[in-house]
Amino acid sequence: MSRTHRLFQLMQHLRRLSPPVTAQHLACDMDVSLRTVYRDIDALRGLGAVIDGEAGFGFTLIEDATLPPLGFEDDELEALVLGLRDVAVIGDPALAKAAESALVKIQARVPPRQAHRLKHAILDAQRFRRPCPPTIDVGRLRSATWEELCVRFAYSDAAAQQTERTVRPLGIVYLDQNNVLLAWCLLRQDFRTFRLDRMHDLEVTGTSFRPHRVALLRQHLERIRAESCAHDAGGA
Known part of the structure; x- marks a missing residue:
């Protein structure tokens, strides 16, 4: 690992982890010696980062010279907190971790009054029925969806009947208390939700369906809304 990359990684850890972060914690996470951590902390300070703390007490990133100040209205900040905390509850493990990391980074970049408001926000997201954990690598599925590549997977329906599906992945949505994939199913030649x-x-086939994802996703969502409205009207 080059020194530049190591300094970048150290900054990422200081942004992400709850302060104060001990040198021992940083050394273990980065697989370097304590001496290297102390030397790199001094290097970051020399580059303009304001890092409070010392050996034995832990370190806190006060000001990051590499990032410009962020300006949010109070309502915008509350919306960010609520959204990220909801992702931390309903998202797949990688997204949940990313949401928590994003909150720490935002708190480090806003003015002190708003940092206090963010840390002690009055809005929160509580889900007493969390979605079942995914049984695939959701990161790979997200990547395939962005790249507009067809995917293949085995699927078990509510009756435990298993089929193999090849689909065009369109989007991942939290729907009716579950995380689902919205897709165009090549087997059924129709929109399906998984x-x-x-x-x-899960297997990424490499077969592209670009540039149709956005249009197909719009159609799929319109159908879901229409079916939901029809269901609500029928129950009225």
Whole structure:
């Protein structure tokens, strides 16, 4: 690992972890010696980062010279907190961790009054029924969706009947208390919704369906809304 990359990684750890962060914690996470951590902290300070703390007490990133100040209205900040805390509850493990990391970074970049407001926000997201954990690598699925590449997987329906599906992945949505994939199913030649906790053996095929994802996703969402409205009208 080059020194530049190591300094970048150290900054990322200081932004992400709850302060104060001990040198021992940083050394273990980065697989370097304590002496290297202390030397790199001094190097970052020399580059303009304001890092409070010392050996034995831990370190806190007060000001990051590499990032410009962020300006938010109070309502915008509350919306960010609520949204990120909701992602931390309903997102897949990688997204949940990213949401928590983003909150720490935002807190480090806003003015002190707003940092206090963010840390002690009056808005929160509580879900007493969390979605079932996914049984696939959701990161790979997200990547394939962005790249507009077809994916193949085994799927178990509500009756435990298993089929193999090849689909065009369109989007991942929290829907009716479950995380689901919205897709165009090549087997059924129609839009389908697949729960992430019922998908297995995900494979990215490499077959592109670009540039149709956005248009197909719009159609799929319109159908879901129409079916929801019809259901509500029928129950009225």
